[in-house]
Amino acid sequence: MVLEKLGDSLKSTLQKIARAVFVDDKLINELVKDIQRALLQADVNVQLVFDLTNNIKERIKKEETPPGLTKKEHLINIVYETLVDFLGKEQYKIDIKEKPFKIMLVGLFGSGKTTSAGKLAKYFAKRGNKVALLGLDIHRPAAMEQIEQIAKQANVPVFMDKKEKNPIKIYNNYKNELSKFDIVIIDTAGRDALSKELIEEIENLNDEIRPNENFLVISADIGQAAQRQAEQFHKSCSITGVIVSKMDGTARGGGALTACSVAQAPIVFIGVGEKIDDLEHFNPKGFVGRILGMGDLEALLEKAKEAIKVEDAEDLGKKFLKGEFNLLDLYEQMAAMKSMGSLKKLVEMIPGFSSLHLPKEMLDVQEGKLEKWKIAMQSMTKEELEDPDVMSNERLERISKGSGVQISAIRELIKQYRQSKKMVKLFKGSKGDMGKIMKKFGGQLPGNFKM
Numbered sequence: 001m002v003l004e005k006l007g008d009s010l011k012s013t014l015q016k017i018a019r020a021v022f023v024d025d026k027l028i029n030e031l032v033k034d035i036q037r038a039l040l041q042a043d044v045n046v047q048l049v050f051d052l053t054n055n056i057k058e059r060i061k062k063e064e065t066p067p068g069l070t071k072k073e074h075l076i077n078i079v080y081e082t083l084v085d086f087l088g089k090e091q092y093k094i095d096i097k098e099k100p101f102k103i104m105l106v107g108l109f110g111s112g113k114t115t116s117a118g119k120l121a122k123y124f125a126k127r128g129n130k131v132a133l134l135g136l137d138i139h140r141p142a143a144m145e146q147i148e149q150i151a152k153q154a155n156v157p158v159f160m161d162k163k164e165k166n167p168i169k170i171y172n173n174y175k176n177e178l179s180k181f182d183i184v185i186i187d188t189a190g191r192d193a194l195s196k197e198l199i200e201e202i203e204n205l206n207d208e209i210r211p212n213e214n215f216l217v218i219s220a221d222i223g224q225a226a227q228r229q230a231e232q233f234h235k236s237c238s239i240t241g242v243i244v245s246k247m248d249g250t251a252r253g254g255g256a257l258t259a260c261s262v263a264q265a266p267i268v269f270i271g272v273g274e275k276i277d278d279l280e281h282f283n284p285k286g287f288v289g290r291i292l293g294m295g296d297l298e299a300l301l302e303k304a305k306e307a308i309k310v311e312d313a314e315d316l317g318k319k320f321l322k323g324e325f326n327l328l329d330l331y332e333q334m335a336a337m338k339s340m341g342s343l344k345k346l347v348e349m350i351p352g353f354s355s356l357h358l359p360k361e362m363l364d365v366q367e368g369k370l371e372k373w374k375i376a377m378q379s380m381t382k383e384e385l386e387d388p389d390v391m392s393n394e395r396l397e398r399i400s401k402g403s404g405v406q407i408s409a410i411r412e413l414i415k416q417y418r419q420s421k422k423m424v425k426l427f428k429g430s431k432g433d434m435g436k437i438m439k440k441f442g443g444q445l446p447g448n449f450k451m
Helices: 004-019 025-041 046-062 071-086 113-125 143-154 167-178 196-209 220-237 253-262 284-291 297-307 310-322 327-339 343-349 360-377 382-386 393-403 407-429 434-440
Strands: 101-106 131-135 183-187 213-219 241-245 267-271 279-281
Touching: 004 025, 004 071, 004 284, 025 046, 025 071, 046 071, 071 284, 101 113, 101 196, 113 131, 113 143, 113 183, 113 241, 113 267, 113 279, 131 143, 131 167, 167 196, 196 220, 213 220, 213 253, 220 241, 220 253, 241 253, 253 267, 327 382, 360 393, 360 407, 393 407
Parallel strands: 101 183, 101 213, 131 183, 213 241, 241 267
Antiparallel strands: 267 279
């Protein structure tokens, strides 16, 4: 998970509030200290941490609890709103009005510009845009080869010239061809530091290309140093937004995120993994909701739309409610889930699920099962897929030999299918009351922080 340690610390802080009998000064002081400790460990600037926690204390003291909320719920809401404000309040909107819509990426050497260019291209292409990459990094060895490989992964065309050493000439040579595209992502050269030569090159490109967006790419592992970088680039190159790359697996990501916000440079995207699809349109509300364990439904729905057509989802939903779905439908559902990303990332987005503290090992095993089940289904006949109840020991042995999947795993798939059918019957019998359903299954429904 992005900023996993920060998320775990803040979630345990909120659980402390939920378990408390009274909201008094002692609880508030403990809450503030816990938040300070969590943010400092995530490499957030000390002064920023104190400003934020002082704001929380001030709001708690001055604000009356709104009707319909308990004091504890209001306290949690204050923490949530303060963190959202801290990270930029609203999601940055990219308004594509003219074509080609030009997005130029700038940044220092090693910040992840070329990789981010490919991820951006894939992001916009998946949303129905005709996208092209333009390689203008003429200084770094093998830069053109890298963007060529990235373009293949994103499945978009790339325009470049490995011999030309003037980036403006490269752009002008392809200007007419680029006009045929909806969006053009432009990768530029970087330097070890924000030097006079780098600023001059970017300003010249900016004057010639006139990009609609100037995005600064900053690596999350530089932590608080992101603030100085963002301010300098903003002043020199008029950046319109920031992409924070390498957000996965770094404790310093909190420093980079907050530093960018303070520098008046809105965070537009964050890189959350190494794969070409691992780019998220940054939404402060959803991001804070996720690290607090409240989920991020908007991001989840966006991933779902990418993975499965609306009409297919509606058809599958109708079959599910009627109890008519079969293994073919289950197969399609699993394929859609796989294309949405890892189960670990999906669980983070579902409200309440992160509070279950599902072990990583369990989620990894579950992903492995999905892959085996898909392989086993590919060795089944149409009759077996449409009516799994016909399965006999002989059929199971044949499927196992044909797919290389153990019989026990295939039995588990059939069991999963039957449990799904049972769930449908319970759903219909309970008239949609999920609390009743979970009780029948002997479990509890994960909820938000309700007291």
